[in-house]
Amino acid sequence: MNINSNTNGVQGNTNYKRVTGMVSGFDTDALVKAALAKDQARIDKIKQSRELNMWMIDAYRDVTSSLQSFYNQFFDSVSSTTNLKLTSTFSSYTAAMAAGSSSDVISVVAGGGAKAGVYSLSDIVAATYARISMGANVTNTVETGVISQAALDTMKSSSYNNIFRITLNGKTVDITLDNDSGQLSSVDALVSQLQSKLNNAFGADSSGNGKIKVENDGGKLKFTTLRNTDTFNIGTVNNEGAGKLFSAVPSATSPFVLNGGNNQFELTIGNTAKTVTVQPLAGNSTFEKAEDLKTAIQNGIDAAFGAGAGVTADIKDGKVILKADAGVKFSTGYTVNKATNEILQIDYSNTSNKVDLKAVLSDIGAGFTIDPFKNSDGTSIKNPDGTFSKNIEFTITSSKGTAAFSFDPATTSISDIMRRVNMDTTANATMSYDVTSNSFTIQAKDSGATSKLDIVDTSGGLMSSLGIAGTGAVGSDASVTVTGADGTSMTIVRPNNSFTYAGLTFNISKDLPAGADPVKVTVTSDTSKTFDTIKSFVDQYNALIDKLNSKISEKKDRGYTPLTESQKASMTADQIQKWETKAKSGLLRGNTDIQNTLDRLRSALYGSVEGVGLSLYSIGITTSTDFRQKGKLVIDESKLKEALANNPDEVTNLFTATSDKSYYKASGDSEIKKERFKESGLADRFSDIIQDAIRTTPDAKSNVGTLIMKAGQVGDVSEYTNSLIKEVLGFDRTIADLNSKLTSKENTLYAKYANMEKMLSRMSSQSNWLSSQFSSGQ
Incomplete structure (x- = not known):
């Protein structure tokens, strides 16, 4: 019984909402279930119809998959390796290079229309593309400004101005320079120490040459690499304030010490980002109480944004x-610590031995050997304050016309x-970067004598x-001289390096x-590949129609319908699987969509x-005389091979005519379709x-395929x-x-049964009361 009750005190309060036979003794659940049996049966029937539809969808998609696989194998222009179109x-021909011929110079493929024989290929010239490239390093050698001894003397670990960050081939290392005892007494001493630490960080060759070489160039640090395949970049260390200021738990035994490496963080309030610098509190950089550190941080926020900015420090x-x-x-982030780089006079526009394609031009422009912002007349589009008076502009003229380009140096990267440029159809060119030589190339997308490129800077350089x-x-054009076995020669000139002539590609x-x-090529007749392709097509066609025929002729076992939930509850998983296998039989029996496709294929x-003098029958492919095969094809192999040997072009046209x-x-349009x-x-x-x-x-009628529509x-x-x-979806709503x-x-x-139980309970209580009264009266 389903009872939902709660008791309060001696008398108790009963919830009669779904009391099931406490007084009457009736099995209310069974009575309700019986009363709703017809309603449940109606729902179950609709669920069965829904399940049948889902099975039908799977059955249709299985047929679609088979048709798609057959299409992909023989007719798809992308995936098919035996495209019958x-x-x-x-x-029916193959071309083979003679032993010793230069196969790396030219290759030949024999196709339809080729003639058997031995050919000599001479005066082979590859087509070229219009191309412009200096092919040399386009950036300056990475070097610093002149370093003063006075600046070097200020480098101390306590000031956090002695950490030098550098990345080599993706590995980033922070080099700590030692000068607390005055070790850096000169630029030469700096070079010696830095070279030693770089060698330890990145390694050196057997001769002791470091992967990055540091030299003193007139008081400047000059950086080069051992190999031109190495890429390095001088970076900047972070100020760790964003992490350490908010993770410290200051105490007398573990105070937080504020220094140049942990005294800043970036704070963004709304759309405004500023660097917050935390100063010592009353001249004291050591914090033993979180309250004092909170005050120092709040002072920094107020100094950056002003009081009442909407962000406050708390504990x-x-x-x-x-x-x-x-x-x-708001959000917080790390800031950079430029102290070391400032001492070393790092030029931030020239920190890498390769071009940073993703950096904006304004940040890297000074690193190029030729100033990208200088006009041909010597003037510059870059103002003294670092802004720009004009955009970077240039034109590219190709065989397609002239394309003009304009870019803001402050927001645009070379990438x-x-x-x-590469997307512009008028420019018709491909611009590329070679990281090894650190150089750029631009090449026209079309080859041959009509290929051209003119590139002119019109603003900046x-x-x-x-x-x-x-x-x-x-x-320039491609050309090859072909000489046949009879000594007859012809020279073929084309704008591309891949072309077909007289059946030879x-x-x-x-x-x-x-x-x-000269390159010797022998072209011989070989029908085996074509025979195998046609045989494969026939075999796969037979397999396809066999499956489709089985689907539309499969008998339906009408004694099996989709199981209801209550039926499944009393069955094992194996019993359910076997039942549903029978229930799914004949889902597509007599299906007109599939039958129509089969009829049209036959x-x-x-x-x-039209215009082809052969048929499948004439080349040895006929329908089986066994009616049980339901239209499968059979091949007379001798007849097919004979047709391929004697009439290859007509066989080709039979399949490929367009x-x-x-x-x-x-x-x-049905009439156009017939034509x-x-x-x-x-x-x-x-x-x-x-x-x-x-x-x-x-x-054209906005319809998808018949099976897809279904x-x-x-x-x-x-x-x-x-x-x-x-x-x-309609079944689901119902x-x-x-x-x-x-x-x-x-x-x-x-509710009705509960009310009955309630009334019976009252009657029982009244009866008991009367009985007790009569008993008391005696």
């Missing part, structure tokens, strides 16, 4: 924390410029500083060296191709039919918009509505 797939668990007034947002300014850069990699022997095989009517236009079918070879016919079933993109495809928007899933009504009806029944 391409004439090269049906090439929690012995540590200083920051709190914001209502509606105020930004490269991306814009950025392209000159990158070594890629110039005019008159042009490309040439791919030139580089020029044939002067005086080198029709495509035997409809004549129509001038596009698939998209044909999808919107396209007649003119198309087997490959386009099959491709069209399969796409009509599984296409996820809309056609059941959708996982990962595509159709997964949630197909007709079957719409029915499922089930939710019926469940709501069922619950309401159930609550009403329980």
Whole structure:
């Protein structure tokens, strides 16, 4: 019984909402369940219909997957290695280089239309692209300003101005310079100590040469690397105040000592960021109480932002924390400690031996050998205060026209410029950076004699500083002289290094060296590859239609329907699986969408191709005479091989013939569709039919494929918009509505039974009272 009651004192209070037979002795749960049986059965029936729909979706998608796999193997322009739409797939020839020929200079592939024979290839010249590049290091050697001895003498560990940060090939090391006892008595002494510490940090070769070399260049530190593949960058250490000020728990035994390495943090209030410097309190840098440290931090905040900025220092668990007034947002961060770099006169625009492509131009401009901000007349677009009077501007003229570019040096990086240039279709060029040589190159995207590049700085001199300014850069055509076995020669000239002539596809990699022997190529007939491709197509087609036929002819076991939740509760997992296997049988029996696709595929095989004198039958491919095979194809191998040997071009056309009517236009007009079918070879016919079933993109009538429309495809928007899933969503709404009504009806029944129990309880109490009265009267 389901009892929900609570007792208060001796008498007790009973909650009768779902009392089940306490007085009457009735099994209320069973009575309510019986009363709602028809309602529950209606819900179960709709749930079964929903489950059938979900099974149908899976069954449809299984068919879609099979069609997609077949399409990908034989018709997809991206994934197929045996694309039946391409004439090269049906090439009955192979080209082989003679032993000793320069295969690194040129390669040859024989395709449709090639002729067997031995060919001699000479005077091979690769096409070139218009290209501009200085090919040399574009940045200055990394060096500091002149270091004074007076500045060196101030370097002390207690001042936190003796830490030098440097990164080599991604490894960052903080070098602590020793000068507390006056070790740095000269720049030479600084060079010696720094070199030793760098060697310890990054290693040296067997001769003791460090990966980074430091030299005294007239009182300046000059940094170079052992190898041009090494990349280094001089950095700046952080002031640790953002961490240490708010993690310290000051006490008499563990005081917090404020110094130049932990006295600052960045504070952002709203959209305003400032550096907060914490000063000693009443001249005392040692804090034994959190309250005193809190006061010092608050003084720093007020000094930076003014009193009442909305962020105040407080104490929690012995540590200083920051709190914001209502509606105020803030964040903290680390600041940099430039003390050491200032002593060493570090030039922040020239801290790396390579170009930092992501840094804004204004930060790195001075590091280039040629000033990127200087105009050709000697004036500069950079003002004395570091601002700019004009943008960096240049033009690129290619075979496509002239493109003009303009960039703000204060907000633009070289990476930004490269991306814009490389995307510009008029510039028609690719700008690249070689980290090894620390140089830039710009090359036209088209090759041949019409390829050209003119690059001119019109404001500032950025392209000159990158070594890629110039005019008159042009490309050249590719050429090869082909001599046949009969001694007849022809010279082929093309703008590209890959081209096809007379059935031979040439791919030139580089020029044939002067005086080198001609490249010998032997072209021979070989139908085995084409035979294997066609046989594979037939085998996969047979497997496909076998699966589709089995789906639409599978009998449905009507004695098995989707199980209800109550039925599953009394079954084992194995019993459920076996039941559902039978229940899922015949889901697609007689399906017209699949039957239509099968019928169209069969029709495509035997409809004549306009302008082609062969058919599948004439090349040895026919339908099985065994009706139980349901349209499977059989191959007369001898006949197919004979057709490939004697009439390869016609066999190729049978599969690859194309129509001038596009698939998209044909999808919107039945007459155009008929014309396209007649003119198309087997490959386009099959491709069209399969796409009509599984296409996820809309056609001219805004329809997707028939199977996609019905059941959708996982990962595509159709997964949630197909007709079957719409029915499922409708079932869900109906089930939710019926469940709501069922619950309401159930609550009403329980309330009635509870009321009955309550009345019976009162009657029983009254009866007991009367009995007690009669007993007392005796």
